[in-house]
Amino acid sequence: xxxxxxxxxxxxxxxxxxxxxxxxxxxxxxxxxxxxxxxxxxxxxxxxxxxxxxxxxxxxxxxxxxxxxxxxxxxxxxxxxxxxxxxxxxxxxxxxxxxxxxxxxxxxxxxxxxxxxxxxxxxxxxxxxxxxxxxxxxxxxxxxxxxxxxxxxxxxxxxxxxxxxxxxxxxxxxxxxxxxxxxxxxxxxxxxxxxxxxxxxxxxxxxxxxxxxxxxxxxxxxxxxxxxxxxxxxxxxxxxxxxxxxxxxxxxxxxxxxxxxxxxxxxxxxxxxxxxxxxxxxxxxxxxxxxxxxxxxxxxxxxxxxxxxxxxxxxxxxxxxxxxxxxxxxxxxxxxxxxxxxxxxxxxxxxxxxxxx
Amino acid sequence: xxxxxxxxxxxxxxxxxxxxxxxxxxxxxxxxxxxxxxxxxxxxxxxxxxxxxxxxxxxxxxxxxxxxxxxxxxxxxxxxxxxxxxxxxxxxxxxxxxxxxxxxxxxxxxxxxxxxxxxxxxxxxxxxxxxxxxxxxxxxxxxxxxxxxxxxxxxxxxxxxxxxxxxxxxxxxxxxxxxxxxxxxxxxxxxxxxxxxxxxxxxxxxxxxxxxxxxxxxxxxxxxxxxxxxxxxxxxxxxxxxxxxxxxxxxxxxxxxxxxxxxxxxxxxxxxxxxxxxxxxxxxxxxxxxxxxxxxxxxxxxxxxxxxxxxxxxxxxxxxxxxxxxxxxxxxxxxxxxxxxxxxxxxxxxxxxxxxxxxxxxxxxxxxxx
Numbered sequence: 001x002x003x004x005x006x007x008x009x010x011x012x013x014x015x016x017x018x019x020x021x022x023x024x025x026x027x028x029x030x031x032x033x034x035x036x037x038x039x040x041x042x043x044x045x046x047x048x049x050x051x052x053x054x055x056x057x058x059x060x061x062x063x064x065x066x067x068x069x070x071x072x073x074x075x076x077x078x079x080x081x082x083x084x085x086x087x088x089x090x091x092x093x094x095x096x097x098x099x100x101x102x103x104x105x106x107x108x109x110x111x112x113x114x115x116x117x118x119x120x121x122x123x124x125x126x127x128x129x130x131x132x133x134x135x136x137x138x139x140x141x142x143x144x145x146x147x148x149x150x151x152x153x154x155x156x157x158x159x160x161x162x163x164x165x166x167x168x169x170x171x172x173x174x175x176x177x178x179x180x181x182x183x184x185x186x187x188x189x190x191x192x193x194x195x196x197x198x199x200x201x202x203x204x205x206x207x208x209x210x211x212x213x214x215x216x217x218x219x220x221x222x223x224x225x226x227x228x229x230x231x232x233x234x235x236x237x238x239x240x241x242x243x244x245x246x247x248x249x250x251x252x253x254x255x256x257x258x259x260x261x262x263x264x265x266x267x268x269x270x271x272x273x274x275x276x277x278x279x280x281x282x283x284x285x286x287x288x289x290x291x292x293x294x295x296x297x298x299x300x301x302x303x304x305x306x307x308x309x310x311x312x313x314x315x316x317x318x319x320x321x322x323x324x325x326x327x328x329x330x331x332x333x334x335x336x337x338x339x340x341x342x343x344x345x346x347x348x349x350x351x352x353x354x355x356x357x
Numbered sequence: 358x359x360x361x362x363x364x365x366x367x368x369x370x371x372x373x374x375x376x377x378x379x380x381x382x383x384x385x386x387x388x389x390x391x392x393x394x395x396x397x398x399x400x401x402x403x404x405x406x407x408x409x410x411x412x413x414x415x416x417x418x419x420x421x422x423x424x425x426x427x428x429x430x431x432x433x434x435x436x437x438x439x440x441x442x443x444x445x446x447x448x449x450x451x452x453x454x455x456x457x458x459x460x461x462x463x464x465x466x467x468x469x470x471x472x473x474x475x476x477x478x479x480x481x482x483x484x485x486x487x488x489x490x491x492x493x494x495x496x497x498x499x500x501x502x503x504x505x506x507x508x509x510x511x512x513x514x515x516x517x518x519x520x521x522x523x524x525x526x527x528x529x530x531x532x533x534x535x536x537x538x539x540x541x542x543x544x545x546x547x548x549x550x551x552x553x554x555x556x557x558x559x560x561x562x563x564x565x566x567x568x569x570x571x572x573x574x575x576x577x578x579x580x581x582x583x584x585x586x587x588x589x590x591x592x593x594x595x596x597x598x599x600x601x602x603x604x605x606x607x608x609x610x611x612x613x614x615x616x617x618x619x620x621x622x623x624x625x626x627x628x629x630x631x632x633x634x635x636x637x638x639x640x641x642x643x644x645x646x647x648x649x650x651x652x653x654x655x656x657x658x659x660x661x662x663x664x665x666x667x668x669x670x671x672x673x674x675x676x677x678x679x680x681x682x683x684x685x686x687x688x689x690x691x692x693x694x695x696x697x698x699x700x701x702x703x704x705x706x707x708x709x710x711x712x713x714x715x716x717x718x719x720x721x722x723x724x725x726x727x
Contacts, residue, residue: 055511083510089543094495094536101436101499104484109499121532128489129496137477137485138467139697174698198700274699 035217040210042184042217043072043149046191047110049221051080054108057195059085061095061112061149069114070151070210096122096148100129100200103143108195116152116204117161123169130200131175144198149191151207152180153245153295154341159334165296165327167243170202171273171305177201178272179226180244183209185217189224190270197226206245213248229276231283235265237355238289241280241306243269246293246342253347262355272302280306281313288319289354293342298326320357323350376592382650382659383668385591388427389419389647390672392443395452396622398676399442399459403626407684408459412473415443417589417621420646421553422447424594424616425521428602434482434500434520436493440553440620441486444523445476448483452679462686469689470697490524491533494550497522498537501548501611508608519547519605527558529572538579538613547605549598550576552615553588559624560632576613588616589644592653619644692716 037045051057059076065087067074077085088095092113099109113119119126126148134142154163170178177199181187187205194201206213232247233254240250247268254264265283269275284290290310292303307322325342333340377385396414403412415422418440426435426447437444445455450466458465459473467477474488484500487493500520507516528534529552541548552572556563564570576583582604586597594616601612619641623630654660692713696702707713 081510083506089536089539091532091536091539093533094498094540097492097495097533097537098499098502098540101484101496102502103499104496105500105503107503124489125492125495129487129492133485134697134700136467136471136475137479138465138470140467140477140479141484142697142700144700177699 035219036214037184037217038209038211039181039184039187039205039213040070040072042188043191043205044074044076045217045219046188046195047073047076048079050108050110050192050195051076051084053221054196056106057084057108057110058102059110059112060088060099062088062090062114064112068112070207072149072205072210073112092118092121093125096125097129099146099148100125100133100143103145103200104133104141106145108145108147109143110147110149110195113148113150115162115207116150116166117164119148119150119166119202122148126170126176126200126202127173131173133175133200135175142198143200146200147191147194147197148200148202150202150204151210152204153206153208154332154337155208156337157334158332158337160331163332163337165204165244165294167202167204167272167294168296168300168302168305171302175200176273177226178204179270180204180206180272181270182206182244182247182268183213184215186224186268186270188217189222190226192221193223193226196223204244208245209248224270227271227274227276229270229279230268231265231279232268233264233266235263235287237263237287238265238291238351239280239283239287240264240266240291240293240347240351241269242267242293243272244295246295249342249344250293250347252344253351256344256348257351260352262351264351269306275306277309277313280310284310284314285317288317289323289357290318291323291325291347291350291354293325293347295327295342297329298324299329301326320354323354325350376596377659379659382654383664385423385427385595386647386650386654386660386665387668387672388423388447389591389650390669391446391452391675392419392422393647394669394672394676395442395446395455395679398456398680400622400626402456402459402680408473409461410472410474411439411625411627412459413440413625414622415440415620417641417645418553418555418618419443420591420594420650421523421551421588421616421618424591425523425549425551425598425602428595428598429521430518431480432482432518433602434484434497434518436484436497436500436520436522437476437486438490438493438524438528439474439486439488440525441474441476445478445481445483445486448478449481450476450478450483452675453682454478456676456679456683457686460683460686461688462683463689463693464682464686468693470693484520490528491531494522494524494528494533494537495540497548498541498546501541501546501605502544504547505544505608517547517606517608519549519602521549521551521602523551523553525558526552526554526556526563526572527561527566528552529554529575530567535575535579538575538581538611541611542580545608545610547608548611549601549605550611550613552613553618554615555618555620556637557620557624557633559628571615573613573615579613581611581613583613583615585615585617588618589641589646589649591646591650621645 099111454466573583573585
């Protein structure tokens with residue numbers, strides 16, 4: 001991911017040319033005309049609204065009391081008290097089990113897992129309890145009030161255990177929704193929808209964008225619909241589909257492709273489960289070609305599921321095999337991160353070979 | 358705090374004289390007989406093919422379920438394990454609803470959706486059986502947090518509800534146990550951790566599996582009382598339970614109680630139970646908690662033989678009725694398969710035409726997309 005000059009994307013989203021992401025306690029939020037904010041501030045604002053509008057909403061997790069390592073929970077404990085915003089011990093399985101119990105008693109439990117890489121000790125609780133609580137209790141109990149927030153994805157220097165994109169694991173569990181925003185505006189609206197949705201949700205936040213992505217975000221309480229993909233750029237030759245931080249890389253590839261006379265349609269899936277097949281299908285019916293890109297390793301990634309579904313639905317309309325430009329099938333590397341990543345140039349190459357198939 | 362952790366780093370010796378009134382004695386006896394008779398009937402029904410899946414029976418451990426749960430209020434919550442039928446019965450779920458659930462019928466307490474290891478009751482605050490060891494403990498911890506919050510922050514003075522989490526000796530070597538002892542003590546939650554130490558984790562002896570087999574000692578290590586009690590003696594269990602529940606209700610925090618008990622049958626109905634020493638089984642069979650209670654009630658003139666026989670007969674009839682009820686109840690409609698995966702089945706169970714997709718004739722042809 002090369003540092004790029006300021007560019008517009010989607011809803012007046014700007015990409016600030018800064019590489020890397022500090023986790024230090026720097027509170028100098030990039031603010032322009034009072035409404036422009038970065039992604040962590042948008043998350044923070046959504047959490048303030050969630051706690052403000054529902055007295056039985058709680059935020060907890062490792063270090064959230066002082067604002068969290070990414071500052072997403074800054075000010076919440078001061079504003080809403082330590083009974084509603086509190087630190088937990090370092091025990092992810094216990095945190096999520098606790099959150100399920102809290103949600104089952106009719107609360108909105110907003111649990112933070114400090115990095116998506118740390119979610120695996122809680123995998124058991126998410127798979128076996130959160131996803132099945134409504135089902136196996138015959139709808140007597142549910143933990144629909146549960147939202148699990150976790151920063152995911154590459155950050156330029158994160159290495160093996162602070163960079164992974166584990167979303168596909170959670171797409172294989174009926175009963176859990178998976179949502180990933182691409183920008184501050186999206187993050188605020190989608191997070192509020194997730195918190196208020198009557199289903200347990202895993203909400204992955206692109207940590208690379210916490211400070212880098214800046215755009216205008218409405219100050220008021222608003223929600224963006226789940227399970228609705230968004231065509232962020234219209235085109236006619238090929239459909240590009242992705243989510244989260246990868247959208248910006250794909251946008252760059254679209255611009256480069258345009259210079260070579262290729263018109264790309266770009267879709268942000270936003271909700272991975274249950275995903276909006278109709279929007280993707282109608283786009284592919286129009287363009288006849290599909291490219292999916294995600295940071296997670298290609299094998300068994302969610303791109304594989306999308307590819308299979310679209311081939312089933314649009315087989316006779318496809319003019320080329322569905323292309324996947326994804327992370328490599330290796331552990332997330334440290335010094336080789338640039339080689340591992342589905343970069344703009346890899347996407348551009350795949351666009352060209354798919355269009356010229 | 359009524360007693361310090363250090364004081365409780367000793368097993369309690371309790372005087373059981375005059376521990377129970379006649380009415381309480383009969384109630385406790387009835388609940389234990391209900392548990393035993395129900396489970397014996399389950400075995401019969403299982404071997405007759407009326408129920409399926411893995412079925413774990415509670416025989417021998419009745420003093421623990423009865424000893425604790427009969428002291429709870431309806432608003433108090435219970436989180437169980439895969440050996441959960443009797444906990445649900447003690448908490449007030451009807452034998453009909455539990456039996457029907459085991460039969461996979463629509464009238465079951467979870468509409469036949471779960472089966473043996475999945476007893477829930479919103480009405481009676483049964484927070485579920487948990488098939489995986491330890492998973493109910495953090496869920497119970499979250500429920501206990503809610504009671505504390507309602508009382509201390511929302512100032513709902515009447516919310517003194519407690520949560521009881523049951524689990525076995527095998528679970529005490531699982532991380533979630535330790536994670537939750539820590540959180541519960543740290544936040545002083547109204548929860549009681551009840552270990553039903555039946556000495557065996559399927560085929561692994563507790564003594565061979567655990568570095569320090571005295572589980573109750575782990576309570577003080579986390580800053581809460583740890584109590585060891587004879588789990589074959591319902592009166593002793595009741596005394597310990599009273600203290601622990603009272604402590605939780607008063608807002609004084611959690612307690613860890615280790616009940617030494619024994620299961621009279623194999624781990625599950627699929628277990629031929631060939632591993633345990635017959636002498637060990639005989640030793641505990643001689644300490645049957647129901648026989649012991651019966652003896653106590655008779656010796657202390659708290660009940661007469663005919664009174665107890667009348668209870669036995671009533672329970673037999675109740676269980677017969679539960680079986681008949683379960684047998685005659687309908688299976689759930691196929692659409693139930695697709696319900697409750699998400700709050701709203703549209704897009705999953707329900708297709709764009711508003712009908713359940715499983716009602717589409719193609720549903721069973723292997724081509725339908727759900």
